[in-house]
Amino acid sequence: xxxxxxxxxxxxxxxxxxxxxxxxxxxxxxxxxxxxxxxxxxxxxxxxxxxxxxxxxxxxxxxxxxxxxxxxxxxxxxxxxxxxxxxxxxxxxxxxxxxxxxxxxxxxxxxxxxxxxxxxxxxxxxxxxxxxxxxxxxxxxxxxxxxxxxxxxxxxxxxxxxxxxxxxxxxxxxxxxxxxxxxxxxxxxxxxxxxxxxxxxxxxxxxxxxxxxxxxxxxxxxxxxxxxxxxxxxxxxxxxxxxxxxxxxxxxxxxxxxxxxxxxxxxxxxxxxxxxxxxxxxxxxxxxxxxxxxxxxxxxxxxxxxxxxxxxxxxxx
Numbered sequence: 558x559x560x561x562x563x564x565x566x567x568x569x570x571x572x573x574x575x576x577x578x579x580x581x582x583x584x585x586x587x588x589x590x591x592x593x594x595x596x597x598x599x600x601x602x603x604x605x606x607x608x609x610x611x612x613x614x615x616x617x618x619x620x621x622x623x624x625x626x627x628x629x630x631x632x633x634x635x636x637x638x639x640x641x642x643x644x645x646x647x648x649x650x651x652x653x654x655x656x657x658x659x660x661x662x663x664x665x666x667x668x669x670x671x672x673x674x675x676x677x678x679x680x681x682x683x684x685x686x687x688x689x690x691x692x693x694x695x696x697x698x699x700x701x702x703x704x705x706x707x708x709x710x711x712x713x714x715x716x717x718x719x720x721x722x723x724x725x726x727x728x729x730x731x732x733x734x735x736x737x738x739x740x741x742x743x744x745x746x747x748x749x750x751x752x753x754x755x756x757x758x759x760x761x762x763x764x765x766x767x768x769x770x771x772x773x774x775x776x777x778x779x780x781x782x783x784x785x786x787x788x789x790x791x792x793x794x795x796x797x798x799x800x801x802x803x804x805x806x807x808x809x810x811x812x813x814x815x816x817x818x819x820x821x822x823x824x825x826x827x828x829x830x831x832x833x834x835x836x837x838x839x840x841x842x843x844x845x846x847x848x849x850x851x852x853x854x855x856x857x858x859x860x861x862x863x864x865x866x867x868x869x870x871x872x873x874x
Contacts (some may be wrong), residue, residue, distance in 0.1 A: 561713075570662055570788055573676070576702070577694070578660045579609045581680035583693050588620065588682050592689045599630040602692070606634050614702065616675070619697040625649050638839070653681050653689060665698065674698045715855045730758070730849065732828045736785050737767035744788050745817045751793070752839060753810045756800030761836040762817070764824055768812050774803060807842025808858045815862055816844060823848075 584605055591597040602618045604610060612618060615632065620629035625645045651661040661679040668675045694794040714764060744762070748769065749759040759772035767785040787793055802810055820835035823846060836845040837858070844861040847853045856864075 573659055573701070574662060577678050578680075581660055581692055581694060584612075584860060585680050585682045588692060589684050589689060592620075592682065595629055598628075599632065601861060602629060603632040606632050608818070612694065614696070614700045615694045616671070616697050617693075618784040619693050620682070620690055621645070621648065621652075622690050622692055623652070625652050625691075628690055647677065648679060648691075648693065668695075668697075671697060680762060696763060709756055713856065713860075718852055730829070731848070732831045735764055735767050735853065737762075737764055737788075739822065740785070740789055741821050744785075745793065745814065747788055747793065748817055749814045750795055750815050752837070753802060755797040757797065758803060758806070758840050759836070759838040760796070762820055762832060763834050765833050771797075775798065801842065808839040812858055812862065813837070814841065816858060819862065820846070823869060826869070830869075 584601075585599060588598055591601060598620060603619065605612045606615050606618050607613060615633075616630050617633045619627070619631040622628050625648045627645075646667070647663060651663055659681075663677040663679070665674050665676050666795050667673070674697075676696050676698060678694040678696065680694070682689045682692060722778075743746075748757075748760055748762070751771065752760055756774045757771045758774050758777070761770040763769065769783050769788050771781045771783070773779070773781065782792065808816070816837050818834075822831060823832040823835070825831070829849070831849050832846055833849055834847040838844075843855055844858050845853065845855045846861075
């Protein structure tokens with residue numbers, strides 16, 4: 558687990574460098590003796606992208622001079638890719654940094670020809686202190702070998718400001734109770750049972766429209782929306798059979814009701830800034846709340862329960 562999205566991206570880049578460096582480094586050593594013979598150099602690169610080779614997933618492989626000018630033929634397992642334009646200006650900032658034999662990676666970019674996310678690896682061809690040129694590999698992210706385990710940033714508090722037009726009119730509006738507000742205690746009772754006892758792993762309570770949207774463990778890609786009279790009918794529990802609470806849940810069972818009750822408190826705490834939507838996901842452990850100012854907060858459930866009214870209303874958004 559990494560602390561931020563940026564940290565996760567950097568970790569992924571390091572894994573990619575560690576994976577590509579031995580292959581491209583070995584290729585650079587083979588290319589050095591052939592550097593003066595462009596036909597042999599191109600033939601070497603061509604063999605390296607064949608379907609049986611270590612770089613078979615490479616979109617294009619070619620060599621450039623120390624100034625990033627074309628030096629070899631562009632080799633690819635796809636004939637169309639050979640004729641695609643090479644953007645040398647993309648290479649220059651990284652080539653200027655390549656003062657040793659280490660592989661460099663560009664930032665991820667959208668290829669103008671493929672219309673997909675790509676990344677380019679730049680491997681110096683060096684003998685002693687002399688830079689003969691660079692081996693360039695263009696990779697479509699979709700074709701890169703994937704790590705067995707995914708890396709995700711660690712969940713933390715995030716605040717996202719919404720539509721400025723809504724924020725501008727904030728103090729010209731006042732809280733108007735909706736039908737769900739009158740029956741919120743009964744709604745909480747039903748939702749607590751659905752989450753703790755009946756396989757609901759995510760619930761979104763939309764106060765403005767008096768409805769709830771539910772996601773079920775055994776059918777996570779679908780969503781089930783219920784209007785108020787459906788939520789209030791205890792018979793809804795027959796629709797969702799009893800299921801064991803998921804072992805991989807990050808939210809403990811005794812936290813579910815306090816979180817739902819906190820939604821109720823945030824709904825009633827202020828006549829101007831009040832809760833419109835509250836969402837709980839017991840698997841990710843995240844709570845998301847959206848307010849009348851169109852501001853949204855996302856944070857781990859434990860953090861959400863720790864925050865008092867001073868956090869939510871002590872400082873104007």
